[in-house]
Amino acid sequence: MKFGDIITGTITRFDKKGRGVFDxxxxxxxxxxxxxxxTTIGDEVEASFLKRQExxxxxxxxxxxxxxxxxxxxINHQPSDGQEALKADRQKPEADLHPGTLWAHINYDDQIAFKRVMINRAMEEAGHNERVKEVIPC
Incomplete structure (x- = not known):
């Protein structure tokens, strides 16, 4: 695979950093x-190859x-300064819409469920027997 190659796939899981993964x-x-x-589980995506890592x-x-x-x-953005509202196109990557918010594109209830799974996986990998049964939203 070369830099910039475009590949399509369906996201099946998250890695430890919360990035979507397909095979x-x-x-x-x-x-x-x-x-x-x-990305989130179930998304069929086009992605551009950047690098190999681990x-x-x-x-x-x-x-x-x-x-x-x-x-x-x-997402409809309503700027407070009276500018024309900007409408987020579904095709536009969320990274451009919300830099720094890795999961802004995921429904909040699903974020909570995914985070519980990730926390429990990390606890298991660290050799701890404790598990989180419920994540209480803010």
């Missing part, structure tokens, strides 16, 4: 995890072809 096919028939920030491919979201069930609908 990219290799020429030898195997697969390799392809990490795409600003046995994975890392890409940039180009567009969401088909949104997953946890993806929020388009």
């Amino acid at each position: 990219a096919p290799l020429q030898n028939g195997n697969t390799r995890p392809f990490l795409v920030p600003f 046995g994975c491919f890392v890409g940039k979201l180009v567009r969401v072809i088909t949104p997953g069930p946890s993806r929020r609908s388009a």
Whole structure:
């Protein structure tokens, strides 16, 4: 795979950093995890290859072809200074709309559920027997 190559896939899981992951096919028939920030489980996406990192491919979201069930609908921005409202296009990567908010595009209830799974996975990998049964939203 070369820098800038476009690949499509459906996000099946999150990595430890909260990036969406799908399995990219290799020429030898195997697969390799392809990490795409600003995606959620069920999203069918186009991503641009950026680099290899720790046995994975890392890409940039180009567009969401088909949104997953946890993806929020388009967001309407209402600037307070009277400017014309900006409408977020569903095809525009969330990274451009909300820099620094990795999961702004995911429904809040689903964010809570995903975070509980990630916390419990981290506890298990660290050898702890404790598990979080419920995450209480703010």
